Amino acid sequence: xxQLVESGGGSVQAGGSLxxxxxxxxxxxxxxxxxxxxGTEREGVAVxxxxxxxxxxxDPSVKGRFTISKDNAKNIHYLQMSSLKPEDTAMxxxxxxxxxxxxxxxxxxxxxxxxxxxxxxxx
Numbered sequence: 001x002x003q004l005v006e007s008g009g010g011s012v013q014a015g016g017s018l019x020x021x022x023x024x025x026x027x028x029x030x031x032x033x034x035x036x037x038x039g040t041e042r043e044g045v046a047v048x049x050x051x052x053x054x055x056x057x058x059d060p061s062v063k064g065r066f067t068i069s070k071d072n073a074k075n076i077h078y079l080q081m082s083s084l085k086p087e088d089t090a091m092x093x094x095x096x097x098x099x100x101x102x103x104x105x106x107x108x109x110x111x112x113x114x115x116x117x118x119x120x121x122x123x
Contacts, residue, residue: 002026002112006094009117012084016121020079022094022114030101031070031077032057032110035090035119044093046108048079049101057106062088084121091116 008020024031032049048068049057056068065084070077081088094114097104104110 002028002096004094004096004112004114006092006114006117009092009119011120011122014084014086014121014123016084017080017082018084018119019081020092020094020117020119022077022079022096024075024077024094024096027098028096028112029098030105030110031094031096032068032101032105033079034093034095034108035088036093036116037090044090046095046106047092049105050077051101055101057101081119084119086121086123088119089121090119092119093117 003025005023012018030051034044034046036044047059047062050068065082067080093116095110096112097110
């Protein structure tokens with residue numbers, strides 16, 4: 001069973017930065033991040049994904065501000081968030097899947113989920 005553990009959430013002022021981390025135990029091909037905006041359903045929206053070939057996908061709302069990366073040796077992937085806006089406030093979930101990102105995680109159906117970490121951006 002693959003387990004994902006996130007860390008790095010918190011509160012920051014608009015324009016600031018945060019880095020989320022996700023430790024992955026077990027094999028996955030695609031890794032990424034979802035966010036659940038306040039008052040919306042659990043699954044939320046995928047904001048970034050990366051696969052073992054280092055191909056990345058970004059939601060247009062975060063492209064150019066967020067960067068997803070991974071450290072294969074440590075089985076950790078990161079979401080570096082910069083130029084944060086109040087509308088980025090959400091619960092962020094780490095996710096992963098053994099399949100290709102475009103046919104699994106990016107469609108909202110990753111096999112594995114983390115427990116979530118809150119990001120709050122104040123104006």
